[in-house]
Amino acid sequence: MAQIVVYGIITGAFYGLAAVGLSLVFGVMRHMNIAHGSFLMIGGFAAYWLFHLLKLDPFVSIPLVMVILFAIGAALYKGLFSHLDKLPEGLKINNSMLVGFGLTWVIDNLAIMFWTSDVRAVTPSYTGKVWHVLPGLRLPVVGLVIIGIASLVIFSLYLTLTRTYFGKSVRATAQDRDAGNLMGINVERTYLIFFALSAALAGIAGVVAAVNYSVYPTVGFEWLLKAIIILVLAGFGKIGQVFAAGLLLGIIEGVSVYFVGATYREVVGLVIFILVLLRRST
Amino acid sequence: MLEIEQIDVYRGDIQILWSVSLAAEDGKITALLGSNAAGKTTLLMTISGLIKPLRGRIRLEGHQIDKQPVHKIVELGVSMVPEGRRLFPEMSVFENLELGAFTRKARETKDQMIEEVFGIFPILKTRKVQMAGTLSGGEQQMVAIARALMSQPKLLLIDELSLGLAPLIMQHISETIKQINITKGLAIFIVEQNVFMTLEMADYGYILENGRIVGEGEAKKLLQSEEVKNAYLGIEEV
Numbered sequence: 001m002a003q004i005v006v007y008g009i010i011t012g013a014f015y016g017l018a019a020v021g022l023s024l025v026f027g028v029m030r031h032m033n034i035a036h037g038s039f040l041m042i043g044g045f046a047a048y049w050l051f052h053l054l055k056l057d058p059f060v061s062i063p064l065v066m067v068i069l070f071a072i073g074a075a076l077y078k079g080l081f082s083h084l085d086k087l088p089e090g091l092k093i094n095n096s097m098l099v100g101f102g103l104t105w106v107i108d109n110l111a112i113m114f115w116t117s118d119v120r121a122v123t124p125s126y127t128g129k130v131w132h133v134l135p136g137l138r139l140p141v142v143g144l145v146i147i148g149i150a151s152l153v154i155f156s157l158y159l160t161l162t163r164t165y166f167g168k169s170v171r172a173t174a175q176d177r178d179a180g181n182l183m184g185i186n187v188e189r190t191y192l193i194f195f196a197l198s199a200a201l202a203g204i205a206g207v208v209a210a211v212n213y214s215v216y217p218t219v220g221f222e223w224l225l226k227a228i229i230i231l232v233l234a235g236f237g238k239i240g241q242v243f244a245a246g247l248l249l250g251i252i253e254g255v256s257v258y259f260v261g262a263t264y265r266e267v268v269g270l271v272i273f274i275l276v277l278l279r280r281s282t
Numbered sequence: 283m284l285e286i287e288q289i290d291v292y293r294g295d296i297q298i299l300w301s302v303s304l305a306a307e308d309g310k311i312t313a314l315l316g317s318n319a320a321g322k323t324t325l326l327m328t329i330s331g332l333i334k335p336l337r338g339r340i341r342l343e344g345h346q347i348d349k350q351p352v353h354k355i356v357e358l359g360v361s362m363v364p365e366g367r368r369l370f371p372e373m374s375v376f377e378n379l380e381l382g383a384f385t386r387k388a389r390e391t392k393d394q395m396i397e398e399v400f401g402i403f404p405i406l407k408t409r410k411v412q413m414a415g416t417l418s419g420g421e422q423q424m425v426a427i428a429r430a431l432m433s434q435p436k437l438l439l440i441d442e443l444s445l446g447l448a449p450l451i452m453q454h455i456s457e458t459i460k461q462i463n464i465t466k467g468l469a470i471f472i473v474e475q476n477v478f479m480t481l482e483m484a485d486y487g488y489i490l491e492n493g494r495i496v497g498e499g500e501a502k503k504l505l506q507s508e509e510v511k512n513a514y515l516g517i518e519e520v
Binding site for chain 2: 165168169171172175176178179180181182183184185186187
């Protein structure tokens with residue numbers, strides 16, 4: 001059982017990474033970016049090619065992948081999502097979902113075109129290595145690194161949002177856009193950077209996924225689904241809760257495999273999703 | 283300080299302001315009075331850049347600002363206390379004040395300004411770590427004014443100071459504003475429905491009706507004029 005929980009925590013740390021960017025952008029900017037999963041996929045492929053072509057260790061390549069995704073995120077925000085910012089909240093959410101869906105189609109199909117639909121994984125020398133800490137308890141090295149990265153990300157995001165002027169301006173504009181503007185905050189620029197940052201976070205999750213699981217052009221949608229379940233579990237925009245919900249989902253899925261078998265693993269998450277939605281609506 | 287020349291302002295397809303011209307002078311309190319829906323808030327939003335005029339010009343110290351984005355206008359020295367306070371409710375009083383000093387220039391004098399506004403409103407110091415959304419109406423208005431002062435503006439815009447405040451608190455806050463005006467020599471442009479109170483603290487007043495300026499004059503003279511009394515103060519001679 002302890003072993004199942006360990007794997008659950010590792011999966012959960014990845015889920016948290018996958019969901020945090022989506023949640024922040026929705027919480028602050030009211031964009032429901034369906035293409036977030038595709039950003040993850042690009043991050044995964046970036047790590048894959050950097051590993052295969054340049055022999056770059058996937059975890060070392062993270063900063064580079066973040067820069068790539070930051071640039072892609074900035075360009076897509078400027079070109080597509082920023083035009084929705086003038087809309088009232090409800091319309092903005094709906095339209096950003098439509099834009100995101102379209103974008104997912106385009107990105108995923110471009111990925112198939114350029115990279116084929118083969119399933120790929122990044123396999124550095126330490127893949128599959130485990131530490132036997134206690135009899136019957138194995139800690140995979142990759143898993144520990146993932147937990148470390150997730151902790152680092154959540155901690156630095158927390159510090160950024162609470163301690164820096166950028167973070168404060170982000171929180172302020174989330175609460176009242178015009179009032180933030182009247183403080184001298186360049187809201188458009190802040191949103192651009194924030195959206196790009198969220199894409200960079202997707203990039204980190206993508207690298208993690210490519211090492212711990214595998215990556216292929218349409219994988220983004222599966223991860224998006226997990227991220228949305230977590231979003232509903234956690235509420236919006238609170239990083240701590242997002243990671244807690246990620247861990248919870250990871251552990252519940254892990255434990256459920258023990259009871260209902262791996263086939264129904266995906267179902268468990270969706271059942272939780274529906275239960276939470278039913279409770280929220282009352 | 284501020285000169286507005288014949289601006290026409292629309293919201294959607296509807297024209298709200300019709301060829302409005304006015305000026306706010308250095309070191310003076312200028313009041314814009316008018317009933318509900320006269321276009322007062324629209325005028326303030328136009329000065330701060332949230333709405334752009336279709337025609338006409340707005341100048342701040344001779345520089346044209348009507349085409350500048352909001353954050354640039356803040357940097358140039360215009361600060362606003364918006365209608366309904368518009369604080370950041372889920373942030374502490376201290377963080378609200380910090381955001382008031384967001385512009386690069388204001389950040390340098392942030393600590394000193396925080397001390398200064400705590401001096402003006404001592405009660406805020408005791409509320410420093412409290413979430414702004416949990417304060418009373420009067421305290422929220424104090425935070426809104428203090429936040430607007432943090433950027434060390436040249437011109438302070440105040441929208442509906444009296445909204446939702448008890449008369450006693452209102453009197454305290456309006457006295458404080460007069461005090462700020464005198465000690466800092468700060469130009470203040472205030473928009474109000476409460477004509478009586480505003481004209482008592484203001485130097486000069488304009489009257490806005492259905493989007494047009496229909497009268498202006500020294501505040502004291504406006505207070506005396508029969509026309510204003512009848513139409514805006516609601517003190518009809520019986």
